[in-house]
Amino acid sequence: MDRDFVCTHAGRPATALTRRDVARALLAVPSGVALVALPDLRRAMIAAGNPLSPAFWDSAKATLGLIEAGLATVGDVQRWIESTGTEPILLTPSYFVWPEEDERGPVAAEMFGRLVAYLEERVRAGEIDPDALVTGDAAARSAYEELQERWLSMPLPDGRVPRFAVTDEQDEEPFAAWDEEEAFALSELRRIIAGLPKQPDLPLGELEVAATRLRELLALPDYPGNVLRACAGFEDRPLPDDDQELWLAVAAGVAGPVSDLSEDGDLLEEFTDLDGELSVEDATLANLCAIQYADWLAGVTALARLGPGVLASPERMARLIAESEDIYVDESDTDDLVATEGLFTPVVSLWGHLGIVDGDEVLTPLGWWGLPKALERAWSTPAD
Structure with a gap:
């Protein structure tokens, strides 16, 4: 677990890594391994000219420590990832729910990636303060949620509205599964009858x-x-x-x-x-x-x-x-x-x-x- 691992995991050079990139890489390995690697990783990021912030590193150490001790809940970890400032909120105040990463269809994956990119732009523009998020500032969290709610309801250049594009795909998934099952059953029927x-x-x-x-x-x-x-x-x-x-x-x-x-x-x-x-x-x-x-x-x-x-x-x-x-x-x-x-x-x-x-x-x-x-x-x- 080192800076090269984080770069490979995120698909970016060290100078372009975000807090979300580092957090996701830390969670991709056992918490004990991540805790041991944390000081060296921090020094390597400083050497690369991308130091992130003391608040982020403190939160990473605290969260990984809770995970290692078996005291962190799934919600705790999700909230920490979201506090990086570029992780979409899993459940928004209007009850829009992003599918789990391994359950996202092509449209959901595209929209999720678009939102991550949008949030990165807002961080660079100073509209999102990750340090305020990670320290639990209620106003910063509320603004973060509202920003994402607006984006979800804002039409893209091609006319698609992200929240509806994702939910429509989810609604179609059962029908797609039934169609696949039906096609397989039909091919088996024809094979058996022909024989x-x-x-x-x-x-x-x-x-x-x-x-x-x-x-x-x-x-x-x-x-x-x-x-x-x-x-x-x-x-x-x-x-x-x-x-x-x-x-x-x-x-x-x-x-x-x-x-x-x-x-x-x-x-x-x-x-x-x-x-x-x-x-x-x-x-x-x-x-x-x-x-x-x-x-x-x-x-x-x-x-x-x-x-x-x-x-x-x-x-x-x-x-x-x-x-x-x-x-x-x-x-x-x-x-x-x-x-x-x-x-x-x-x-x-x-x-x-x-x-x-x-x-x-x-x-x-x-x-x-x-x-x-x-x-x-x-x-x-x-x-x-």
Whole structure:
């Protein structure tokens, strides 16, 4: 731990090092090592013409001593880093929170770097007094916070507002993760289905019967017609004339519902009635949306391998998923089995209306042919 280490850690020459650079380098090594190196580092910085200040070195010694003694909290250390005058405040008074360093996306990392550079300019201009910050001056801290709040809400030359740019990226992260998981599941589905020894033929007679019955159901206002319409996104668009297109759209919708139920006057009242029970429609859609990609993949590929005539009851689906070699599941976890069975109970019920399973919950030739295609459709983008 010496001046060269700090320069390498910060990516700057000694003459350009800031208090933040030195503080971060000191925290990058064990506190005992940093304490021992502190006097020599201070002398080396003085020799380089960048002495920083006695207040900073005193605070560094005190903070490292507390860390070494096990008395410093995470908040204490964060506050010390912030007192360098160029470290963005982790939690601002308006409750804007910077993501942790290892969790920042490209936009958050860019905005954080921009703010550090801005604060460095303000220190050079004399608008920020790091010595006042490190000694706990309340007015200096308040001004420091206000300065950052203004910057976060100030549009950049390209029109982006930093606080919204960061929060928008954070909001998009779950969707990006889901998209990645979906793409992987789709590639695995295609790989597994392509490797099956026999590809099923379309049972035209079964499809015609199922499509006729499906059109009748979709014309009804109540369950299961309203759920199937929502799943396929047929609430605001006409049904396709082609039986195969209609059937695949609805079957795919069961695996990936396109929309919710149409709103009516009582919907908000029912939704906010915490003591009331969910309707069969809401409970069904909630279960469909709760099933993970891995469970769909394991269940459908197991049925595709076994072929028509295999039992596809909710209990059997849970067992097929638990025993799948395509995903990792702890077979000994009975709670997971029960939960998976509960999630697939409405699925198997809807499959019955589509002719995927018969009255005994046994996979039909139509289900064998159509389930993999429906799942592929549910997970494919328009470009696919």
